[in-house]
Amino acid sequence: xxxxxxxxxxVRTVMLGAxxxxxxxxxxxxxxVLRRQSLLSDTISHAALPGVCLGFLxxxxxxxxxxxxxxxxTGMVAAMSVLAIGRLTPLKTDAQLGxxxxxxxxxxVVLLSVIQAMGGGSRVGIATFLFGQAAALSVHxxxxxGAVFIVAALFLLTLxxxxxxVTFDPLTAEALGLPVRHIxxxxxxxxxxxxxxxxxxxxxxxxxxxxxxxxxxxRQWVGNLGAMTIVSMLIGAFAGAGGALISAxxxxxxxxxxxxxxxxxxxxxxxxAAPRRGLVWQALSAQLARRRISGDRVLLAMDRLATDHDxxxxxxxxxxxxxxxxxxxxxVMRRLEASGLVRPVAHHPESSPHWxxxxxxxxxAEALRRTGHGPE
Amino acid sequence: MAAGSxxxxxxxxxxxxxxxxxxGATVALWDIDLDIPPGRLVxxxxxxxxxxxxxxxxxxxxxxxxxxxxRIFGQPISRARSRVAYVHQRAEVDxxxxxxxxxxxxxxxxxxxGWLRPVxxxxxxxxxxxxxxxxxxxxxxxxxGQLSGGQQQRVFIxxxxxxxxxxxxxxxxxxxxxxxSEDIILSLLRNLRDRGKSVVVVHHDLSTVRxxxxxxxxxxxxxxxxxxxxxxxxxxxxxxxxxxQMAVFADTDAEETAPSERVGGQL
Numbered sequence: 001x002x003x004x005x006x007x008x009x010x011v012r013t014v015m016l017g018a019x020x021x022x023x024x025x026x027x028x029x030x031x032x033v034l035r036r037q038s039l040l041s042d043t044i045s046h047a048a049l050p051g052v053c054l055g056f057l058x059x060x061x062x063x064x065x066x067x068x069x070x071x072x073x074t075g076m077v078a079a080m081s082v083l084a085i086g087r088l089t090p091l092k093t094d095a096q097l098g099x100x101x102x103x104x105x106x107x108x109v110v111l112l113s114v115i116q117a118m119g120g121g122s123r124v125g126i127a128t129f130l131f132g133q134a135a136a137l138s139v140h141x142x143x144x145x146g147a148v149f150i151v152a153a154l155f156l157l158t159l160x161x162x163x164x165x166v167t168f169d170p171l172t173a174e175a176l177g178l179p180v181r182h183i184x185x186x187x188x189x190x191x192x193x194x195x196x197x198x199x200x201x202x203x204x205x206x207x208x209x210x211x212x213x214x215x216x217x218x219r220q221w222v223g224n225l226g227a228m229t230i231v232s233m234l235i236g237a238f239a240g241a242g243g244a245l246i247s248a249x250x251x252x253x254x255x256x257x258x259x260x261x262x263x264x265x266x267x268x269x270x271x272x273a274a275p276r277r278g279l280v281w282q283a284l285s286a287q288l289a290r291r292r293i294s295g296d297r298v299l300l301a302m303d304r305l306a307t308d309h310d311x312x313x314x315x316x317x318x319x320x321x322x323x324x325x326x327x328x329x330x331x332v333m334r335r336l337e338a339s340g341l342v343r344p345v346a347h348h349p350e351s352s353p354h355w356x357x358x359x360x361x362x363x364x365a366e367a368l369r370r371t372g373h374g375p376e
Numbered sequence: 377m378a379a380g381s382x383x384x385x386x387x388x389x390x391x392x393x394x395x396x397x398x399x400g401a402t403v404a405l406w407d408i409d410l411d412i413p414p415g416r417l418v419x420x421x422x423x424x425x426x427x428x429x430x431x432x433x434x435x436x437x438x439x440x441x442x443x444x445x446x447r448i449f450g451q452p453i454s455r456a457r458s459r460v461a462y463v464h465q466r467a468e469v470d471x472x473x474x475x476x477x478x479x480x481x482x483x484x485x486x487x488x489x490g491w492l493r494p495v496x497x498x499x500x501x502x503x504x505x506x507x508x509x510x511x512x513x514x515x516x517x518x519x520x521g522q523l524s525g526g527q528q529q530r531v532f533i534x535x536x537x538x539x540x541x542x543x544x545x546x547x548x549x550x551x552x553x554x555x556x557s558e559d560i561i562l563s564l565l566r567n568l569r570d571r572g573k574s575v576v577v578v579h580h581d582l583s584t585v586r587x588x589x590x591x592x593x594x595x596x597x598x599x600x601x602x603x604x605x606x607x608x609x610x611x612x613x614x615x616x617x618x619x620x621q622m623a624v625f626a627d628t629d630a631e632e633t634a635p636s637e638r639v640g641g642q643l
Contacts, residue, residue: 021479034473074595158492165483168473172535175436175462177454219474223519 002251007353010135011248015241017137020145021198021261022240024152026214026232028194030225031187033215034167038208039094040079040188043101043196045207047078049108052199062143063095063124064200071196078104080187106114132256134204134244141200152190158230164225201240203256208258213263214239222276222366240265294332296368297325298343302303302357303365312362315347315354336361386450389414389543389574390435395444397427397434404430408444409455412591415543417556417569417607419579419588420630421617428578429465430543431595432577448543457487458467461541465548471521477531478503478516484535506534511560526557533564544568547578562588582614 005011032041035322048071055070056062069209078100085096103160115126125136137145166183174180195207202210218232243259272279301324306314322329333355336342341361346355385391388411394406405427412418420428433439435446439455448456457584461484466606482495489499507513510530515523523531529549534573536544550558565575569590578586585592585605590618592608594617 021595023637078380160484161486161489161495162491168475168480169483171438171464171468172462172483173486174438175460175464176484177457178487223474224476224479225474272638316535 005245005248011245013139013142014134014137015244017142017145018134018201018240018244018255018259019237020149020209021122021201022238023233024194025198026234027156027209027238027356028190029165029211029231029236030162030218030229030232031210032191035187037191038212039097040082041191041195041211042208043082044075044079044192045099045199045204046101046198047104048075048196049105049129049204050074053108053111053126056115056126061160062136064144068196069100069201072192074104075192075196094106113117121153129155129199130203130205131254132199132200133211134255135248136200148193150196155186155190163187181291200242201255202259203254206256206260210239210258210263211329213260213267216319217270218265220270220277233268235263239266253356281368291335298329298332298336299361299365300368301325302342302355303362303369306357313356314343317350318353325357338339381607383450384447388412389449391447393445395441395446397430397439398551403597405434406598409627410593410599410602414573414574415569416591417565417589418576418591418593419585420576420593421582421585421594423577426596427460428595429547432578434464434546435545436460448505449578461536461544463536463537463546463549465529466525466532471528475516475520475525475636476516476531477507477512479507479522480520480531481534481538483556484538496642506538509537510534510564524554525555529553530560533561543574543576545576548580549577550581576606
C-alpha cells in the first residue's frame with residue numbers, strides 16, 4: 001500500500017510540494033518565533049482567506065498564482081491595519097491582532113459562502129483552503145513553491161548576520177546604523193509570502209502551527225541560529241511530506257490537521273526529551289542536585305560533630321544525624337558510602353549504626369565549609 | 377543651517393541643545409541643553425521616569441526629537457556612528473536567543489565588517505580580547521541564556537568595547553548586578569576614561585554616584601544642573617531633581633536597584 005502510494009507520480013509531486021511548504025515554514029518560522037510574531041502570523045493567515053476568495057472570483061477557478069496574489073494582498077493589508085490601529089488607538093497588541101484577525105476572517109467566510117452558493121464546478125476546490133488539501137497541488141504549483149523557497153533562502157543567506165542582529169537586538173542594530181526598518185520589512189514580507197504559499201497545504205486556520213511548531217521544537221535541540229534554522233526546516237519538511245502522505249491514504253482527509261499533528265508530536269517529544277532544555281533532563285538534574293545537597297548536609301553535620309568532639313575520626317551515630325537533619329537518612333548514607341565519603345564503623349557498646357568521615361569525605365566537607373557552597 | 381562639512385561644537389564629546397522629546401502627548405524631555413566635555417566619567421541622574429534612558433536614545437538616534445539637535449564631537453549622529461557605542465538596558469533583549477557569548481560580542485563589529493562579508497577569525501580574535509577585558513573569556517562558547525545578570529551586562533560592555541568608540545553611552549549598567557561584576561564594570565569605565573574616552577552612564581543609585589563619577593547631569597524631564605560632581609551634588613540641586621523623594625538623599629543606602637528584572641534563561 002505504502003509502496004503503491006510512493007510509486008505514484010501524483011503522490012510524489014504532492015509530497016514534494018508539501019515538503020517544500022513545510023521546509024519553508026520551518027525556515028521562516030524561526031524568525032517569526034524569535035521576533036514574537038506568532039499572533040501576527042495567525043492574523044495574516046486568517047486574513048488571507050478573503051484574498052483567496054477574491055483571487056478565485058477574479059480568475060474563476062483555482063489558480064495558485066491568483067489565489068496567492070489575492071491572499072498576499074489581503075494578508076498584508078491586514079498587517080498594515082494592525083499597525084494603523086496600534087498607532088491610532090491605545091489598544092494593546094493582542095487586542096489589535098484579535099480584532100483584525102476576526103474581521104478579515106469573517107469577510108473571508110462570507111465570500112466563501114457566496115462562492116459556494118454560486119454553484120458550478122469551480123466551487124469544489126475553494127473550501128479546502130480552510131483546512132488545506134495537499135492533494136490539489138500540481139506540478140506547476142510545486143514549481144511556484146520551489147521558487148518561493150529559493151527566494152526566502154537567498155534572502156536569509158545574503159543578509160544572514162544583519163538579520164541575526166536585527167532579530168536578537170534591534171536597538172543595537174539601529175544604533176550601529178543598520179537599516180533595521182528595511183530588514184524587518186523584508187522579514188515580514190517573507191513571512192506573509194510563506195504563509196500564503198502554505199495555505200493550499202495547511203489551510204488558513206492551522207497555517208500558524210506549521211510555521212511555529214518546527215521552530216519551537218528545533219530550539220530545544222540546538223543553541224545557535226544557523227543550526228536552529230536548518231533543524232526547523234527539516235522538521236517542517238518531514239511534517240509536510242508525512243502529512244501529505246497520510247492524508248493521501250484516506251479519502252477526503254484534510255492535510256493541514258495531519259501536518260499540524262505530526263509537527264506538534266515532534267514539539268512534544270522535543271519539550272520532553274531534548275538534552276538540557278527538555279523536561280526529563282531538567283527533572284533528572286534537579287533530582288541529582290537534591291541528592292548532592294542532602295549528601296552535603298550530612299557531610300557538614302558529621303564534620304561539625306567531629307569538630308565539636310575534637311576528633312576527626314568521631315563516629316557519628318545514626319540517630320544523632322537524623323535528629324540534626326530532621327529526617328531519616330538510610331539512602332543518603334548508602335550513597336555516601338558508595339562514593340567513599342563515609343565509612344560505617346562499629347562503636348561498642350552501642351549496637352546502632354555509626355559512620356566516620358573518610359579522607360575524601362573530610363576534604364569535601366572542608367571545601368563546602370570554605371566556599372560556602374552547600375547549605376549550613 | 378550651514379551645509380555639509382562644518383562642525384558645530386567639536387570640542388565637546390556631546391553637545392545637546394534645545395532637545396525636546398515627546399511620546400504622544402507626554403513630554404519626556406523638555407528643552408535640554410547639555411554640554412559634556414571629553415575624557416570624563418559622567419553620570420546622568422534623576423528619579424524614575426525623568427527621561428534618562430530617553431536622553432541616551434535620542435542621542436544615538438533611536439528616537440526622533442520634536443525639537444533641538446545633538447552633536448557628537450561636532451557631528452550629527454548619522455556621521456558619528458563609528459565613534460559612538462551604546463549599551464542599552466539588559467532587559468531589552470530576550471536572553472533565550474540561540475547564540476553564544478562570543479557571537480554576541482562580534483555583533484558589535486557587524487557594521488564595520490560590512491554587507492555580504494562573513495565574520496572572520498580576526499573578528500573573533502578581537503571579540504576574545506574584548507571578553508578578556510571584562511573577565512569573561514572563559515565563557516566565550518557559553519549560551520547567553522546561561523549567564524547571570526552581571527555576566528550578561530559584561531558581555532554587552534565587551535560588545536561596546538570592541539567598537540573602539542570615543543564616546544560610550546551606557547543605560548543602567550550596574551542595575552541588578554552582583555558585586556563582582558559591579559567592580560569589574562566600574563574599573564572598566566574608569567579605564568576607558570583614563571584612556572581619554574568619554575563615558576556617559578545613566579545611573580540611578582544616588583548613594584554611590586558621588587564616589588564613582590566625576591561629572592554629573594541631574595535630570596527630571598528638564599535639566600536641573602550639570603558640571604563637576606562636587607559642584608552639582610548639592611542638597612539644593614538634589615531636592616530640585618527629586619522633590620518630595622528626599623528620603624533617597626537622606627538614607628544613602630536605601631536606594632533599590634533594578635526595578636524589573638527579566639533574566640531570560642532556560643525553561
